Amino acid sequence: EVQLMESGGGLVQPGGSLRLSCAASGFTFSRYGMSWVRQAPGKGPEWVSTITSTGITTTYAASVKGRFAISRDNAKNTLYLQMSSLKPEDTAVYYCAASRGYQQSHRQYDYDYWGQGTQVTVSS
Numbered sequence: 001e002v003q004l005m006e007s008g009g010g011l012v013q014p015g016g017s018l019r020l021s022c023a024a025s026g027f028t029f030s031r032y033g034m035s036w037v038r039q040a041p042g043k044g045p046e047w048v049s050t051i052t053s054t055g056i057t058t059t060y061a062a063s064v065k066g067r068f069a070i071s072r073d074n075a076k077n078t079l080y081l082q083m084s085s086l087k088p089e090d091t092a093v094y095y096c097a098a099s100r101g102y103q104q105s106h107r108q109y110d111y112d113y114w115g116q117g118t119q120v121t122v123s124s
Contacts, residue, residue, distance in 0.1 A: 002026035002113050004096050009118030016086050016122070022079040022096030022115060030074040033102045035111070036081050038092035038120075045106040048094070049081065052102060059104060064090075086122045093117040 008020040022034070036048040049060045049070040058070050069082040079096050097103070097111040108114050 004098065004113055004115030006094060006096055006115045006118035009094065009120045011121045011123065012086055013124050014087060014122055017082070017084045018086065018120060020081040020083065020094055020118060020120070024077045024079065024098065027098070027113065029077040029098075032098040032100060032112070034070075034072060034079045035097045035099065035103055035105075036070060036079075036094055037097055037106055038094045040089070040092040045095075045108070046092075047104055047106040050102065050104050051079070083120070086120075088122050091120060091122050093119050
């Protein structure tokens, strides 16, 4: 059974930091590009970041570039998102997603696998 299990979300003050993790199982993690997609309350999903299967190439949405860093540990089958200088507008449910190709999409159906999400709330 394929699983993507996000963790690390929570409540943080503006300007603070959080690190999200996504533990993968049931498929060959090292062969998949991985992405983070978020959905804020009352809004549509927004692509956040993608990393290639090898971890060599990363891309970011303009809204998070310079503040977020995506990384992966293929030995641990785990994807990460280090979030810094958090803003209230970063409040959302964050999903990790896997694709054999290199995806920069906000649409779930563009990915092979999709997690259940973890809530991030940025508020004072």
